[in-house]
Amino acid sequence: MKIQHFTATQPEAVPEAPGVSIRWVITDKDGAPSFAMRVFDVQPGAASPYHQHPWEHEVFILEGKGAVRSETGDTPVEAGYAVLVKPGEMHQFVNTGEGLLRFICLIPHPQP
Amino acid sequence: MKIQHFTATQPEAVPEAPGVSIRWVITDKDGAPSFAMRVFDVQPGAASPYHQHPWEHEVFILEGKGAVRSETGDTPVEAGYAVLVKPGEMHQFVNTGEGLLRFICLIPHPQP
Numbered sequence: 001m002k003i004q005h006f007t008a009t010q011p012e013a014v015p016e017a018p019g020v021s022i023r024w025v026i027t028d029k030d031g032a033p034s035f036a037m038r039v040f041d042v043q044p045g046a047a048s049p050y051h052q053h054p055w056e057h058e059v060f061i062l063e064g065k066g067a068v069r070s071e072t073g074d075t076p077v078e079a080g081y082a083v084l085v086k087p088g089e090m091h092q093f094v095n096t097g098e099g100l101l102r103f104i105c106l107i108p109h110p111q112p
Numbered sequence: 113m114k115i116q117h118f119t120a121t122q123p124e125a126v127p128e129a130p131g132v133s134i135r136w137v138i139t140d141k142d143g144a145p146s147f148a149m150r151v152f153d154v155q156p157g158a159a160s161p162y163h164q165h166p167w168e169h170e171v172f173i174l175e176g177k178g179a180v181r182s183e184t185g186d187t188p189v190e191a192g193y194a195v196l197v198k199p200g201e202m203h204q205f206v207n208t209g210e211g212l213l214r215f216i217c218l219i220p221h222p223q224p
Binding site for chain 1: 114116117142170172184189192193194198199201216
């Protein structure tokens, strides 16, 4: 069992996304068998990359105001929104507010 | 893509745990390939069952005060705590506060 406040994990910069940091809160190194939990902080005016990949995201917005950008447009989100990004879907998380946008994002471990 | 506030999902009672409800926020029916996101509400004085199972939990506390019970004792948690329960570990989430204890809990889909 691992029990730890998420701020005990140091944030790392995301090189391709200025103003975005990631905390790897639960990983395979902790003994998680199949998926990892990260916490993202997106500064005002910043955004995650607009991209796609062959694995899913399961996201829960903790604080702030943002938009989820996809091929069908922007959807506003705030605390309490859950987002499933399916494999292969273009997506981006944009901070549209004046404060921090913070969300949890879970991904499966890389397949061997 | 699925984007929805978690309260758009109806809570269901957990028969073996009076005072506990579950919302299945992201599931295989939504097209999630490998794991599901649920939100639990635990009323004051209530608790999830003290049990174990062969799959993991990845939990993030959203609000309230609680304790995670395990074979090594109780660990206090509150908003911002992340918890990895590994397969086979005994565990229970106890509301030790005066308000609601609410947390996200992710599990892998059942193996065929």
